[in-house]
Amino acid sequence: MSSARNLQKALRPLARQLASPAVQRRTFVAAAGAVRAAAVSRAAAPVAKQQTRGVKTIDFAGHKEDVYERADWPIEKLQDYFKNDTLALIGYGSQGHGQGLNLRDNGINVIIGVRKDGKSWKDAVQDGWVPGKNLFEVDEAISKGSIVMNLLSDAAQSETWPHIKPQITKGKTLYFSHGFSPVFKDLTKVEVPTDVDVILCAPKGSGRTVRSLFKEGRGINSSFAVYQDVTGKAKEKAIAMGVAIGSGYLYETTFEKEVYSDLYGERGCLMGGIHGMFLAQYEVLRERGHSPSEAFNETVEEATQSLYPLIGAYGMDWMFDACSTTARRGAIDWTPKFKDALKPVFNNLYDSVRDGSETKRSLEYNSQPDYREKYEKELEEIRNLEIWRAGKAVRALRPENTK
Numbered sequence: 001m002s003s004a005r006n007l008q009k010a011l012r013p014l015a016r017q018l019a020s021p022a023v024q025r026r027t028f029v030a031a032a033g034a035v036r037a038a039a040v041s042r043a044a045a046p047v048a049k050q051q052t053r054g055v056k057t058i059d060f061a062g063h064k065e066d067v068y069e070r071a072d073w074p075i076e077k078l079q080d081y082f083k084n085d086t087l088a089l090i091g092y093g094s095q096g097h098g099q100g101l102n103l104r105d106n107g108i109n110v111i112i113g114v115r116k117d118g119k120s121w122k123d124a125v126q127d128g129w130v131p132g133k134n135l136f137e138v139d140e141a142i143s144k145g146s147i148v149m150n151l152l153s154d155a156a157q158s159e160t161w162p163h164i165k166p167q168i169t170k171g172k173t174l175y176f177s178h179g180f181s182p183v184f185k186d187l188t189k190v191e192v193p194t195d196v197d198v199i200l201c202a203p204k205g206s207g208r209t210v211r212s213l214f215k216e217g218r219g220i221n222s223s224f225a226v227y228q229d230v231t232g233k234a235k236e237k238a239i240a241m242g243v244a245i246g247s248g249y250l251y252e253t254t255f256e257k258e259v260y261s262d263l264y265g266e267r268g269c270l271m272g273g274i275h276g277m278f279l280a281q282y283e284v285l286r287e288r289g290h291s292p293s294e295a296f297n298e299t300v301e302e303a304t305q306s307l308y309p310l311i312g313a314y315g316m317d318w319m320f321d322a323c324s325t326t327a328r329r330g331a332i333d334w335t336p337k338f339k340d341a342l343k344p345v346f347n348n349l350y351d352s353v354r355d356g357s358e359t360k361r362s363l364e365y366n367s368q369p370d371y372r373e374k375y376e377k378e379l380e381e382i383r384n385l386e387i388w389r390a391g392k393a394v395r396a397l398r399p400e401n402t403k
């Protein structure tokens with residue numbers, strides 16, 4: 001792409017940002033500088049070097065890693081690879097929905113196994129799965145499948161394992177989307193049979209995104225791993241499965257690293273940590289006399305609507321550079337203070353993941369018969385926090401919500 005087009009493309013989101021009131025105070029000089037910086041940083045972006053078909057070595061900040069991509073698995077190759085397989089996808093929650101529909105659209109022979117007449121059964125029927133044809137009860141689906149995709153909730157995987165394990169017979173492949181069950185087997189009791197391949201493909205996002213990115217013709221980033229390779233083909237199978245369920249790029253990991261990083265990340269920056277940070281900032285603003293709308297706008301709205309998308313698109317330095325000199329100075333000065341205050345919390349969190357405490361908590365909580373009601377009560381409490389009630393009012397003013 002020419003540098004002029006690069007510049008034009010880089011300016012587009014910026015123009016949108018500048019048009020928004022949240023960034024009116026940011027100067028155009030800073031913005032233009034940001035575009036220049038972005039052009040430079042994009043020019044220096046890691047260049048993928050094609051090695052052999054199906055693998056690229058990418059330099060991630062000085063660390064070379066192999067990355068596998070969908071482009072190397074054209075649909076005909078994918079269909080040919082799985083031509084003798086029946087994929088029995090057990091569980092039709094968020095991931096079951098996304099992965100199942102993508103497999104079906106990719107022309108792979110996939111059947112769904114769920115509890116008769118439960119919520120998932122009804123959802124599957126709504127999505128066009130036909131009872132007796134490609135929708136069965138769990139045991140029947142497993143008996144028909146050569147690759148068993150265990151996409152029950154993690155607590156349900158543990159609960160149902162004594163019943164499911166004897167059905168995972170030699171010759172089948174066992175697939176997960178999380179390392180949780182086998183890695184924490186002392187707690188989950190998911191001891192895998194020793195005579196089957198055990199593989200993982202974990203999309204880095206919700207099952208809804210697995211589906212929406214696939215429909216957009218893109219593809220979600222996923223990690224893949226092999227826990228047990230009895231056929232010598234487990235790695236290739238894991239990559240093929242990753243592509244078949246709708247991944248665009250696949251990063252190799254281990255079951256252990258996948259589950260540690262995943263539990264850590266969602267409790268940290270992705271969900272728990274960011275919520276804690278929002279609450280702390282909002283509460284201080286309110287205690288110091290700021291109105292709910294001001295506290296919300298300065299804590300959440302500007303973050304999600306203006307600045308975080310810039311980090312996502314171009315990186316942290318770009319976002320800093322797109323802001324005023326005053327904002328930049330403060331952000332750079334306060335970064336180490338937050339980092340130093342938070343790092344011990346993150347270390348505690350990693351320890352709590354690593355030693356199984358988080359798994360134990362999750363299994364105990366999510367196995368209670370009334371966990372859905374208890375969880376709904378907690379969601380209701382969050383929904384009723386002033387910050388999120390204020391947020392609802394702020395969102396209602398968006399043009400798309402005022403029609």
Ligand SMILES: NC(=O)c1ccc[n+]([C@@H]2O[C@H](COP(=O)([O-])OP(=O)(O)OC[C@H]3O[C@@H](n4cnc5c(N)ncnc54)[C@H](OP(=O)(O)O)[C@@H]3O)[C@@H](O)[C@H]2O)c1
Nearest residue numbers: 091092093094095115118119120151152153156177178206
């Ligand atoms: N959600 C994500 O964003 C995400 C992302 C990456 C990986 N993963 C992993 O993907 C896997 C599936 O997660 P998910 O979020 O899709 O699960 P989920 O939405 O919680 O799905 C739950 C499924 O398990 C079934 N189920 C629950 N208890 C059961 C029981 N006792 N017996 C039989 N079926 C039972 C439910 O069926 P009923 O409707 O009949 O209750 C439903 O089909 C997990 O390993 C998860 O860690 C999830």
